[in-house]
Amino acid sequence: xxxxxxxxxxxxxxxxxxxxxxxxxxxxxxxxxxxxxxxxxxxxxxxxxxxxxxxxxxxxxxxxxxxxxxxxxxxxxxxxxxxxxxxxxxxxxxxxxxxxxxxxxxxxxxxxxxxxxxxxxxxxxxxxxxxxxxxxxxxxxxxxxxxxxxxxxxxxxxxxxxxxxxxxxxxxxxxxxxxxxxxxxxxxxxxxxxxxxxxxxxxxxxxxxxxxxxxxxxxxxxxxxxxxxxxxxxxxxxxxxxxxxxxxxxxxxxxxxxxxxxxxxxxxxxxxxxxxxxxxxxxxxxxxxxxxxxxxxxxxxxxxxxxxxxxxxxxxxxxxxxxxxxxxxxxxxxxxxxxx
Amino acid sequence: xxxxxxxxxxxxxxxxxxxxxxxxxxxxxxxxxxxxxxxxxxxxxxxxxxxxxxxxxxxxxxxxxxxxxxxxxxxxxxxxxxxxxxxxxxxxxxxxxxxxxxxxxxxxxxxxxxxxxxxxxxxxxxxxxxxxxxxxxxxxxxxxxxxxxxxxxxxxxxxxxxxxxxxxxxxxxxxxxxxxxxxxxxxxxxxxxxxxxxxxxxxxxxxxxxxxxxxxxxxxxxxxxxxxxxxxxxxxxxxxxxxxxxxxxxxxxxxxxxxxxxxxxxxxxxxxxxxxxxxxxxxxxxxxxxxxxxxxxxxxxxxxxxxxxxxxxxxxxxxxxxxxxxxxxxxxxxxxxxxxxxxxxxxxxxxxxxxxxxxxxxxxxxxxxxxxxxxxxxxxxxxxxxxxxxxxxxxxxxxxxxxxxxxxxxxxxxxxxxxxxxxxxxxxxxxxxxxxxxxxxxxxxxxxxxxxxxxxxxxxxxxxxxxxxxxxxxxxxxxxxxxxxxxxxxxxxxxxxxxxxxxxxxxxxxxxxxxxxxx
Numbered sequence: 001x002x003x004x005x006x007x008x009x010x011x012x013x014x015x016x017x018x019x020x021x022x023x024x025x026x027x028x029x030x031x032x033x034x035x036x037x038x039x040x041x042x043x044x045x046x047x048x049x050x051x052x053x054x055x056x057x058x059x060x061x062x063x064x065x066x067x068x069x070x071x072x073x074x075x076x077x078x079x080x081x082x083x084x085x086x087x088x089x090x091x092x093x094x095x096x097x098x099x100x101x102x103x104x105x106x107x108x109x110x111x112x113x114x115x116x117x118x119x120x121x122x123x124x125x126x127x128x129x130x131x132x133x134x135x136x137x138x139x140x141x142x143x144x145x146x147x148x149x150x151x152x153x154x155x156x157x158x159x160x161x162x163x164x165x166x167x168x169x170x171x172x173x174x175x176x177x178x179x180x181x182x183x184x185x186x187x188x189x190x191x192x193x194x195x196x197x198x199x200x201x202x203x204x205x206x207x208x209x210x211x212x213x214x215x216x217x218x219x220x221x222x223x224x225x226x227x228x229x230x231x232x233x234x235x236x237x238x239x240x241x242x243x244x245x246x247x248x249x250x251x252x253x254x255x256x257x258x259x260x261x262x263x264x265x266x267x268x269x270x271x272x273x274x275x276x277x278x279x280x281x282x283x284x285x286x287x288x289x290x291x292x293x294x295x296x297x298x299x300x301x302x303x304x305x306x307x308x309x310x311x312x313x314x315x316x317x318x319x320x321x322x323x324x325x326x327x328x329x330x331x332x333x334x335x336x337x338x339x340x
Numbered sequence: 341x342x343x344x345x346x347x348x349x350x351x352x353x354x355x356x357x358x359x360x361x362x363x364x365x366x367x368x369x370x371x372x373x374x375x376x377x378x379x380x381x382x383x384x385x386x387x388x389x390x391x392x393x394x395x396x397x398x399x400x401x402x403x404x405x406x407x408x409x410x411x412x413x414x415x416x417x418x419x420x421x422x423x424x425x426x427x428x429x430x431x432x433x434x435x436x437x438x439x440x441x442x443x444x445x446x447x448x449x450x451x452x453x454x455x456x457x458x459x460x461x462x463x464x465x466x467x468x469x470x471x472x473x474x475x476x477x478x479x480x481x482x483x484x485x486x487x488x489x490x491x492x493x494x495x496x497x498x499x500x501x502x503x504x505x506x507x508x509x510x511x512x513x514x515x516x517x518x519x520x521x522x523x524x525x526x527x528x529x530x531x532x533x534x535x536x537x538x539x540x541x542x543x544x545x546x547x548x549x550x551x552x553x554x555x556x557x558x559x560x561x562x563x564x565x566x567x568x569x570x571x572x573x574x575x576x577x578x579x580x581x582x583x584x585x586x587x588x589x590x591x592x593x594x595x596x597x598x599x600x601x602x603x604x605x606x607x608x609x610x611x612x613x614x615x616x617x618x619x620x621x622x623x624x625x626x627x628x629x630x631x632x633x634x635x636x637x638x639x640x641x642x643x644x645x646x647x648x649x650x651x652x653x654x655x656x657x658x659x660x661x662x663x664x665x666x667x668x669x670x671x672x673x674x675x676x677x678x679x680x681x682x683x684x685x686x687x688x689x690x691x692x693x694x695x696x697x698x699x700x701x702x703x704x705x706x707x708x709x710x711x712x713x714x715x716x717x718x719x720x721x722x723x724x725x726x727x728x729x730x731x732x733x734x735x736x737x738x739x740x741x742x743x744x745x746x747x748x749x750x751x752x753x754x755x756x757x758x759x760x761x762x763x764x765x766x767x768x769x770x771x772x773x774x775x776x777x778x779x780x781x782x783x784x785x786x787x788x789x790x791x792x793x794x795x796x797x798x799x800x801x802x803x804x805x806x807x808x809x810x811x812x813x814x815x816x817x818x819x820x821x822x823x824x825x826x827x828x829x830x831x832x833x834x835x836x837x838x839x840x841x842x843x844x845x846x847x848x849x850x851x852x853x854x855x856x857x858x859x
Contacts, residue, residue, distance in 0.1 A: 038742035039749075044381060046389065047745055048763055048778070050469055088381050089553030090537050096553075155584055163592055170594050171585050176372055176578055180550060180558070290580045292555055300378065300554065305742055 018322050025318045026078075026311060030071050033302070033310055040305040044087055061087070074311065083315070084308035086301075093312035096297065100281075101316055102187025103173060104293035107213055107285075108278035114217025115224050116271060122221070123228025124255060127236060138225060145222030150215060154288035157211050169207045171290040178204065212289045216282060220274045227270040228263065235259040265336050272328045279320045365593050369573035371839065371856050374580040374589050375599040378554045384536040385456070385515035387465040394849035397515055399575075400559060401542035404434055404453060404493075404514035405507055407765050409845050413676040415507045419448060419516050419543070420493075423507070429500030429801070434493045440566050442518035442543045450493040455519040457485050457495070459531050470513050470764055474498060474506060502801050504676065508766030512849065517541045545570045545854040554579050559853075570854040571841070590615065590834055596858070597842065598834045602714060606662035609834060617834050620844040621665060623672040623770075624761035624829040626719060628708075629783045630822035634754050636704050640820055645694035647824050648687040649727045656827070659718040664827035669814040670774040672828050674846040676803065677767050677810030683818060691730040703731020708755040709748065711741045719826070720757050751782050759829065765847045767810045768798045774823060775813065783822045 041058045042049075049057075058064050062073065077084060083093035126138035161168045169175060173189045174182070182201060185192050190209065193202040235241065236259060244254050281295020294313060301309035366372040377392035388397050398406070402419040417423070420434040440448040461471050461481040475498025476484055484496040497506065518541040525535035532541075540548035545567065546559035557577040561570040578595070580586045586598040587605050591612065601609070609615050630637040630646070637643060656666045671678040695701060710720040717738070724734040734755070737744075748756045760779065762769040773779050775790040790813075797809035817823065831844050831851075841855035 036743065037746060038740065039746040040742075042742050042745050042749075045466060047760075048389075049466055050778075053464075053466065053469070056464075086553075088378075090382065091553055155588075158585070158588055163588055170589060170592060171580065172578070176594060177367060177370065177576055179556065287582045288585055290578065290582070290585055296581070303740060303742075304378075 014326075021322065022315065022318050023075075025314055026075070027071065029311060029314045030074070030307075031067065033305075033307060034067050034070075036305075038305055040087075040307060043305040074308075078311075078315070083312045086309045087306045088301075088304045088309070093308050096309070097294075097312055097316055099184070099187060100292055100294050100297040103189075103291060104279060104281045104286075104295065106188045106190065106209065107216060107282075107291065107293060108275060110209060110213035111216030111278050112220055112271065112275045114214060115220030115274060118217070119221040119224030120228050120267070123225040124232055124260075126225065126229040127232035128255060130233065135229075138229070142222040142225050145218045146226075149284070150219060150282065151284040151288060153218070154212070154215055154285055157215060158288070161211060168211050169204065171208075171288070173208050173291060174201065174204055175208075212285050212291060215285055216278055220278060223274050224267075224270060228267060231263045231266055232259060235262050265332060268328055268331045268335065272324050272331075276321050276324045279324075280317050366596055366858075367574075368858055371572050371575045371597070371842075371853060371858070372595045373575070373577045373597045373599055374586040374595040375577045375597075376581055377557060377577060377579055378581070380551075380553065380557075382465075382537040383540065383548065383551060384463075384465075384533055385517060385542075386460045386463045386467070386533070387537060388515075389466040391848050394512075395851045396548075396557065396559075398544075398849040398851070399546045399853055400540065400544040400548055401515040401517070402440060402448075402544050403511065404516065405511050407508075407511050407845070407847050407850060409843065409850060412674040412846055413765070415511050419453065419514075425503055429503065430497050432495045432497070432503070432506060433488070434495070436491045436493065437566065438491065440543050441564060442521065442541065443547045443562065444518055444521045444541070446518050446520050448516060448518075448543055449490045450487045451490070452519045453493045453514070453516050454485050454487050455522075456516045457514065458482060459517070460513050463531060463533055467513050470509050473509065474501060500799075500801075502799055502803075502806060504803055504806070505766055505768055505798055508768075509764050512764045512847075516543065518543070546575060549574070565854075567854075570856070572853065572856045572858065575853050575856075587834075590836065593836065596836050596839045601832065601834050603659055603662050606832060606834065614837050615834050616837055617662070617832055618842060618844050619662070619830045619832045620846060621673050622761070622829045622831045622848055623675065623765065623846065624759050624848070625667060625670070625672060625825050626664065626716070626759055626827040626829065627757075628723075628824040628826070629748070629753070629756040629758075629779060630824070631751060631753050631755070631782075632784045632822050633751065634706070636698075636700065636706065637754065637822065639698045639700075641694045641698035642700065643822055643824075644819070645691040645698070645730065646727065646732070647684045648691040648694070649730055649732065650684070650723055650824060650826055651686045651726050652682070652826060653685065655719065655722055659715065659722070660827050662832060663715065663830050665830060666826070667828035668818065668825050670770050670817055670821075670823065670825060671767050671810060671814060672762065672770070675762070675765060675767050675770070677807035677814075679811050679814040681818075686726060688726075688729045695730060695732075701731075703733065705733045705735065706754045707735045707737050708757055709737050709739065709744045709753045710757045711744050712738055713741065716757060716759075723757070748782055749778075751784060753782075756782070761829075761848060767806075768794070771797060771810060771813060774817065774821065779823070785822050 040063060041054050045054055045057055062070060086093055086096060122138050126135045129135050158170065162170045178201065182192050182196060185195050189205040190202060193205050241254060241259060244258055281293045283295040283299045286293045286296040294316060298310060298313035301313060379390040380393045381390065382388060383393065383396065385397050385401055388394055404418065404420040405415045406418045408414045408416040419437055419440060421437040422435045424433050436448060436450050436453060442448060458481050460468055461476050462478055464478060486494045488494055521541040522532035522536055525532045527534055538551065545562055545565045547562050549560045550558040559575040561573050563569045583600050583602050583605060587601055589595045590598040606617060630643055632638045652666050666682050667673065668682045668684055669679045673680055695703065708720055710716050720736050724736055727734045747753050760773065771794045775794050776786065780786045793813055797806060797813065800806040800809055833842060833844060835842060838859040840857050843852040843855065845851060
């Protein structure tokens, strides 16, 4: 009974903190955006509109009310599940988010997978071969991924693999003209084409995904491999490793079992953060690859002073981080015996 | 970042110039365009006012009259087959062309035209002011726009205006919507607005097939179009924001047309044998607005001096080579009465002389509000450089478009640099804008004598006299106005050679697909 109520209280506590976090996030976004020196009405009416028209639209949108009143109205709508309409496209925000978020989710997930699959072994390799040529190469490779603008890498990638070699299809999520042939179910193009049972379209969708996902994967690999290397180095100098070696445990067992067991817990945080960053959407990658994802959506909305859209995007980003945090907590409990 | 970007683009251009044949991969019956159309906020003709949506309207709706592409400054009949004016010039009568069918199958009548014009005024969106000028107001429009019979429409004006002025204005705001179809979607007395802003009820050469905001726009040929079915079956536009990506797609043959290449990119593809660049001057000007409440800018000699401190010719050969032509008067080439003289060149000595006359021989400090749009940024950097030669220290304030505009509309600038396009293809649009409001208001230069002269030119019925009056106004503005007009925008489209017949017209709406063919 006691355990049950403690669990319940724990659940209520975390739900409460989620609500407070989201509320704070929304309030800050709202206030900052309203403090910009640009008039949001101009986004809709343009340069030429008469002053009377500007004022009329301001009234229609409720922008003449005090900021906190506007925020309150917005909040009550959100609580009732209404994210509002985009000022620039007249579409319901929820519907727009449902198309842009899966596009980013698909890209970020594959990108993170690539980052993990290649980043961890590279990091381990660099740590084990510390200060050798291999270590330098891995670190240099990581540094390049970290410091070269993703925009430039994206253009070069397109130039080489799409334009020159013709190995991969170009920008977009499918070849132009085919996009309307897929009925959106999950919003993930690869999954939807599979559901439709169209293998040609699936291959096409996958082809379009490879280049931008590899690019994001490279970026996340650079981060993950560096962190893996330094975490691993920290473990390899510990006395229990020395003990294991003295006892004659094989080197691969020492690294992948003993040391990795301890590296994994902090590494999960690193991976989760990197995944979270990619899920916010990568504006530049999305721009280069004409990929309508969350990053581009929020950026457009900010420049277009489309407040309901900015707020909607903010809610998604906030929710993403909350979900990822929760998953990380779960992973901790599974991986760390002390937390169990 | 910027340097790297440039290096990337230059690298691209270099490798591409070495050439790989564009293998046309787009379907033969479809025109595929890479185009930035994120300015579209509505598909309802009564609300359409942005560049991209106007182009959509021109291809999907019939208007009573439109600008005549072959005869700049004149109009030609479209959904109307003729017009006439009453003796006192206050009643204009249109005969509707027989046999026009809407996409719904309904036949177009004068009642549709009446409904459409009333809708512009009653919904009172951005373009409504164009009709308001003629006394067509919310309260009166139902009495002033009348159906005489099934094929005759009468529009009464509150005063006898120059017919060319009324017709030029109407050439933008007379898209005819299908009354029955639109009204079947009416909700809460909105005249079908909520529905039509994302749907279609027209009779044009193309019909709307799909619109995903900021993503894609699909139009299909209207096989039974009264003017003959378009030659191409379908037009597919993809919103590709990044111009370097547009260039790649075009050179690879994955699109037939790239609509938003930059000056650098156009220069880079100039040698590509597979690509032709179509270019037409549009009614949009790059200019500086000088706020006359600034004590230095209040002096006419200072304003004249600054007109001699822009490297017009140098810029025309470099940053504006493919996207602009030198232009210094407030009426763009192609409009009635446009004066194409360019008296100003970069002349530092002359400028120094004028500054000395103004009592400012050592120059002064001044701020310039500019947007982060590439061309405007390049322009302001060059101006900063040339102004410094006469001691004018220009401090550039860079911000996004809306921030700059907010300041400009509130007259909180010293110098504003940006673009201004005509609202409709009549000289009154710019004459009013530059000499009465809103630009004259923003730069605090509203003079009663200008207003009198602008209104007199607007109402002059003899077209030759009217043109001469505008010529006169432009000459005066060159000498005294707080505007430094520099370039007229050229709109370009880079097109694969197997695609022919795309028309870029002089107004911002008339970019037409109906004659496009693909070999």
